[in-house]
Amino acid sequence: MSGGVDSSVTALLLKERGCDVVGAHMKLWDYVDVGGDIHRDGRCCGMDSITDCRFVCDKIDAPFYVLNLSDTFRKKVIEDFVAEYAAGRTPNPCVRCNTEVKWDAFLGKADELDCSHIATGHYAIIDQGEDARWRIRKGVDSTRDQSYVLWGLSQSALSRTLMPLGSLLKSEVREIARKHDLRTAEKAESREICFVADDDYRRFLREYASKHELRFHPGKIIHADGRVLGEHEGTEFYTVGQRKGIGIGHATPLYVQRVDPARGQVIVGDDADLYTNELVAEQVNWVSQTPPAPSATFSCEAKIRYLHQPARAVAKVLDADRLHLVFREKQRAITPGQSVVLYDDHTAIAGGVIAK
Amino acid sequence: MDRIYLDHNATTPVDPDVVEAMLPYLRGGFGNASSVHGFGREAKVALEQAREKIATFIYCESAELYFTSGGTESDNMAVLGVASQSKGKRNHLIVGATEHHAVLEPAEHLEHKEGFKLDLLPVDGDGFSFADDLRRLVTDQTALVSVMHANNETGAVQDIAALTAVTRDKGILFHTDAVQSTGKIKVDVRQLGVDLLSLTGHKIYGPKGTGALFIRKGVKLTPLFYGGSHEKKRRPGTENVAGAVGLAKTLEIAGERMDADYRRLQELSDYFIDHVTTAIPDVFLNGPRRNRIPQTTNFSFAGIEGESIVLSLDIEGIACSAGSACTSGATEPSHVLVAMGKPKVRSQGAIRFSMGRSTTKEQLDYVIAKLGLVVQRLRDLSPLYGKQK
Numbered sequence: 001m002s003g004g005v006d007s008s009v010t011a012l013l014l015k016e017r018g019c020d021v022v023g024a025h026m027k028l029w030d031y032v033d034v035g036g037d038i039h040r041d042g043r044c045c046g047m048d049s050i051t052d053c054r055f056v057c058d059k060i061d062a063p064f065y066v067l068n069l070s071d072t073f074r075k076k077v078i079e080d081f082v083a084e085y086a087a088g089r090t091p092n093p094c095v096r097c098n099t100e101v102k103w104d105a106f107l108g109k110a111d112e113l114d115c116s117h118i119a120t121g122h123y124a125i126i127d128q129g130e131d132a133r134w135r136i137r138k139g140v141d142s143t144r145d146q147s148y149v150l151w152g153l154s155q156s157a158l159s160r161t162l163m164p165l166g167s168l169l170k171s172e173v174r175e176i177a178r179k180h181d182l183r184t185a186e187k188a189e190s191r192e193i194c195f196v197a198d199d200d201y202r203r204f205l206r207e208y209a210s211k212h213e214l215r216f217h218p219g220k221i222i223h224a225d226g227r228v229l230g231e232h233e234g235t236e237f238y239t240v241g242q243r244k245g246i247g248i249g250h251a252t253p254l255y256v257q258r259v260d261p262a263r264g265q266v267i268v269g270d271d272a273d274l275y276t277n278e279l280v281a282e283q284v285n286w287v288s289q290t291p292p293a294p295s296a297t298f299s300c301e302a303k304i305r306y307l308h309q310p311a312r313a314v315a316k317v318l319d320a321d322r323l324h325l326v327f328r329e330k331q332r333a334i335t336p337g338q339s340v341v342l343y344d345d346h347t348a349i350a351g352g353v354i355a356k
Numbered sequence: 357m358d359r360i361y362l363d364h365n366a367t368t369p370v371d372p373d374v375v376e377a378m379l380p381y382l383r384g385g386f387g388n389a390s391s392v393h394g395f396g397r398e399a400k401v402a403l404e405q406a407r408e409k410i411a412t413f414i415y416c417e418s419a420e421l422y423f424t425s426g427g428t429e430s431d432n433m434a435v436l437g438v439a440s441q442s443k444g445k446r447n448h449l450i451v452g453a454t455e456h457h458a459v460l461e462p463a464e465h466l467e468h469k470e471g472f473k474l475d476l477l478p479v480d481g482d483g484f485s486f487a488d489d490l491r492r493l494v495t496d497q498t499a500l501v502s503v504m505h506a507n508n509e510t511g512a513v514q515d516i517a518a519l520t521a522v523t524r525d526k527g528i529l530f531h532t533d534a535v536q537s538t539g540k541i542k543v544d545v546r547q548l549g550v551d552l553l554s555l556t557g558h559k560i561y562g563p564k565g566t567g568a569l570f571i572r573k574g575v576k577l578t579p580l581f582y583g584g585s586h587e588k589k590r591r592p593g594t595e596n597v598a599g600a601v602g603l604a605k606t607l608e609i610a611g612e613r614m615d616a617d618y619r620r621l622q623e624l625s626d627y628f629i630d631h632v633t634t635a636i637p638d639v640f641l642n643g644p645r646r647n648r649i650p651q652t653t654n655f656s657f658a659g660i661e662g663e664s665i666v667l668s669l670d671i672e673g674i675a676c677s678a679g680s681a682c683t684s685g686a687t688e689p690s691h692v693l694v695a696m697g698k699p700k701v702r703s704q705g706a707i708r709f710s711m712g713r714s715t716t717k718e719q720l721d722y723v724i725a726k727l728g729l730v731v732q733r734l735r736d737l738s739p740l741y742g743k744q745k
Contacts, residue, residue, distance in 0.1 A: 022671070065667055111737050112664045113671060 001025050001056070001064075003049025006121030006165055008056040008184040009173045013164045014119055015060045022113060023057040023064040025050055026105065028073040028097075029195045035207045052184050059182065069105050076100040078195060082208055085201075085236040086217070088261040088356070089337025092149075092306075093193055095351075099152025099285075107160060117160050122146045125166035126158055129347075134158035135288035136348040141169040148306055151341045151351020152285050202237050219264020221248060224257055224273055235259040238266045241274055241333030255333075275330035279304070281323050281340045281352030289349045292317050300342040300349060302327065304334055310343050323352065359673040360719045364559075364712035365508050365536060365652055366677055370602070371561040377605040378563065381598035389595045390586060399597045406597075406604035413607045414534075414553065415544040416570050422587045423600050426567035427535035430554030431458040433569050433580050433591070434531040435502060438552070439466050440578035442499035446527070448473045450493050452503040452514075453695035454483055459502050459533055460691075476695075477503060482644040483512035483696050490522045498528045505548070506537035509692040509708055510643025511652030513537065520549030529575060535559055535567075539610035540649050541618065551575050557599070561713070562606030566599035617713065622650040624711055628720050629653055635728050638741075642693055642706055651711040656693075656702040659741025660734040665707050668730040674723055676709045701740075 001007040001023045015021045027050075050066060057064035077097045084091035106118045123139030124147040134155050138145040153161070165173055177185035192199040209216060216234025223229055230248045232238070237245070242256040246268060254268040292298070296317045301310035302325055312328040325340065334354060341351040361369075381402060387395030389403045404418070411421040424430045439449065451463045453476040467474040475493045477485050485503060494501075501523050506513045520530045531552035534543050539560030545553055552575065557566035569591075571577055577590060584592035610617075626645075633639050638658035657665065662678030669676055689703030698706075709723070735741040 063667075063671060108737075112734060113668055114733065 001053040002121070003052040003184065003187075004121065004189065005174060005177050005182070005184040005187050006123075008052070008121075008182050009176050010119055010121040010164055011056060011062060012060050012176070012180060012182065014162065015062060020115075021060065021062040021119075022115060023053060023062050024106070024109060025053045025064070025066050026073075026102065027066050027068045027070060028101070029070055029078070031197070033070075033074070034078075034195045034197065035204065052187070055183055059180070067105065067109055069101060072105060073097065073101050073195075078208075081193075082205065082214070084337050085205060086214070086261060087337075088217075088235055088259045090239045090335045091337050092339050093195075095149050095152060095339050098149055103153055103157045103161070107157060110160070117162050119162040119164065121165055122150065122163050123165050123168075123170070124150055124163050126161055126163050129288060131290075133288060133290065137166070137288075138343070138346045138348070139166040139168075144170045147343075147348045148303055148339065148341050148351075151287060151339060151348060153287065154285075158287075205234075205236055217261040217264045219266070221246065221266045221268060223254075224267055224269035229254075229268065232266050235261045235264060235266055240335040258336075271332075274333045276334055277327040277330040279325050279334050279340060280318070280355045281325065282321060282355045284321050284323055284350055284352035286350045288344075288347045291320065294319050300344055303341045303343065304331060304354065305338055310341075313342075315342055321352075322355075323350075357673065357719070357722050360675065360723060361714065362674065362676045362709040362711060362719075362723065364715075365511075365708060365710035367558045367564065368561045368712055369714070370558075370563050371606055371609055373609060374562055374602045374606045378598040378602040381601055385597070387597075389597055390584075399595075403595055403597050403600050406600040409604040410555075410568055410607055413543075413611060414538065414555070414570060415546050417573070420570055420573055422569045422571060422591050423595060423603075424567045424569055424591060425565050425596075426558070427456075427533065427554050427556035428458040429580070430556070430567050430569040431456070431502075431531075431533055432462050433577065434552040434554060434571075435459060435462040435500065436466070436580060437577035438500045438529050438531070438575075439470065439472060441576045443470065443472075446497045446499035447471060448475070448495055448497040448499060450475045450477055450490070450498060450501045452477050452485060453479050454507050454509075454512075454692040455502065455504055456508055456533055456535070459504070459531075463502070472499075473497070477501070479512075479695050481697050483507055483510050483692065484644070484647070485514060485519065487518045487522050490519055494522060494526070494528065496526075498523075498526075500529045500531060502531040502533065504533040504536070505543065505553075506534070506541070506649045507643070507652075507692060508536050509652075509690060509706075510654045510696075511536070511648035511650070511710075512643050513541065513647050513649060515647075516548045516550060524549060536649060536652075539607055540614070540651070542614075545570055545572070557603040557606055560606055560610050563599055563602045566596060566603040568603065618650060621711055621715075624715055624717065624720065625650045625653050627717065628709065628711075628724070631720075631724050632727065635724055636731055640698075640702060642696065642698060642702075651715075652708065653710070654693075654706055654708045656698070656705045657707070657731050657735075658702075658705070659738045660705055660731065662705050662707050664734050665705075665727075665730055668734065669723075669726065672726050672730070674726060676707055678707055 011021050011023050054064055077093050081091050081093045110118050123144040125137040129135050136147050136150050138147045196204045216236050218233050220228050221230040221232050238256045238259050246254050255271050257267045257269045259266050294317050300315050302313040303310040313325045316324045336354050336356045338354050340354050342349045387399035389399040407421050408418050411418045449472050466472040479485050516532050523530050529551045532550045533554045535556045538555040551572045553570040555568050558564040579590050586592045640656045642654040666678045689700045693703035
């Protein structure tokens with residue numbers, strides 16, 4: 001339970017179905033460690049969020065516990081976040097948290113408390129295909145579908161996960177909350193990274209680097225045609241497709257094409273240059289489908305960002321952990337470090353991390 | 357089985373007779389004890405009668421007893437108040453290694469922010485401190501020594517008289533946190549030889565938000581806050597008359613029941629300890645069997661974390677605690693057990709069961725059975741059990 005309306009309604013629906021529900025809030029970080037404005041509303045892991053969870057659990061008569069997972073989160077998510085930027089990639093910490101922290105920790109706790117399943121408020125559907133393999137499918141509300149962030153989950157994790165909101169629209173969920181007088185009914189959504197309270201990842205990186213005595217990769221801003229246009233303080237502060245903040249006057253708008261931390265270079269160019277149609281995905285996890293043999297190819301629709309319309313592509317399996325994707329049409333700003341998820345209509349087949 | 361409460365060291369239910377004693381001061385007797393008029397005078401009389409009762413209970417004079425909001429405030433008042441008076445003259449503090457955070461934290465604050473030097477008085481494997489160790493630490497710069505009477509995690513009762521014998525007549529003040537002992541065993545400030553003593557109501561079937569600080573005549577103290585002449589300017593603020601009356605009443609009742617309660621709890625806890633350690637393998641009792649507040653039993657279960665046991669028992673309707681109630685959600689090892697020399701792993705797996713007036717043998721049998729099942733299940737899941745016996 002995050003303190004938001006989705007996890008509140010999830011707890012309520014399961015309680016109504018007759019489940020023995022135990023509410024748990026994962027404390028993943030502290031303001032002392034991550035900085036940012038502590039007075040900003042609705043931030044998960046702040047005291048307000050925990051209190052909201054508490055009230056909801058009290059209302060539905062479920063025990064409520066705060067689980068401190070900040071050590072694991074720091075090691076597996078925060079440190080990875082920083083390392084990825086340093087390596088010239090744009091990380092997706094929410095995916096990493098799901099894959100490495102949330103499910104593991106939650107299931108571990110479920111075992112300790114003798115609970116058979118865990119449940120979350122994600123808008124996605126978990127079910128079994130004809131071959132009994134656990135599948136992740138898009139939630140019914142296409143504007144809220146969160147199947148994209150779940151690609152890293154194992155079969156054993158999925159077999160014990162309930163997501164009751166997958167078959168509901170967000171508006172229906174809010175209505176349920178209102179009807180039951182849940183104080184989280186009107187709560188604003190949070191879409192940003194939970195531990196970057198002010199949504200300013202650069203501020204976070206600067207403070208983190210200063211606290212841990214890390215250095216950035218400064219150097220030159222270079223046009224794709226070779227001209228050196230200026231200087232920058234660190235490749236960490238730039239992401240593919242970025243336009244703002246390059247700080248260089250130019251006849252036409254400049255966009256970040258790629259970053260090269262080893263050389264300290266940020267390469268910029270025109271918007272048109274951002275469109276490419278190939279990528280290699282690493283750390284691939286096969287979800288709804290058993291892993292095909294290497295060299296197998298198949299059609300799919302691939303999503304390269306959370307806010308991206310899945311686009312038609314042909315996937316070729318390279319080996320157990322990697323695949324190669326060729327899009328039918330060029331896609332804008334394919335970004336190393338982001339997740340790519342392959343869909344077959346509504347089913348998320350597999351996912352991986354976009355390699356350089 | 358109804359819910360079973362075994363966390364009496366965290367807090368206790370208010371005795372119905374105490375509630376009755378308080379109600380008049382929440383109703384018709386609501387006056388401000390400092391007011392000149394009749395309403396005020398009634399309240400003032402009740403306050404002073406309560407003060408007298410409590411002073412008698414701990415063998416001090418009414419003039420030496422000050423009402424506070426509880427143990428934490430009393431501890432802060434004592435530590436910070438004495439230190440503030442000594443600043444610039446004596447700058448050394450000694451505090452027990454197993455003190456409650458309400459003593460440790462103000463002491464640490466004084467060390468980090470006010471230029472005091474702080475030493476911790478060590479304890480042995482049972483949690484006891486000795487006069488020789490104190491003698492070694494004391495210097496001519498020592499302003500204050502603070503050692504608790506009874507420990508909240510293990511129940512160990514310190515020989516305070518032996519320790520105050522070391523500091524007496526050396527210009528050193530001695531404070532003891534008697535939050536866990538007052539009302540359960542005899543607390544006599546003259547016999548203990550202390551200059552300051554903290555006590556609270558809610559650990560002994562009184563209301564939360566009530567407590568007192570004994571300050572021996574002649575001891576100078578800087579108040580924590582300012583704003584009126586209440587409590588001789590040492591603790592301003594409109595007096596919680598109902599609370600003071602409740603505190604006096606609960607100590608009065610405790611005094612009457614003390615010997616019988618002590619014997620009963622001794623028996624129950626011996627029973628519990630014997631059965632838990634027999635029924636469940638690889639269990640360790642933390643703390644002494646004797647010279648302790650008998651209601652407190654603290655166990656470490658090899659291979660599993662305390663928090664997991666507490667949550668699992670809670671789901672079964674059994675209330676106990678891991679470490680002390682004040683630490684929230686952190687898997688830090690108990691500083692008390694660490695000071696006693698217990699390996700870190702044992703300090704993280706410690707559970708405290710603290711009994712009280714409502715505890716029955718039947719409840720304990722139920723708990724022992726459930727505990728056995730919970731520990732077994734958690735050990736089956738634990739990657740550590742079997743490796744760290």
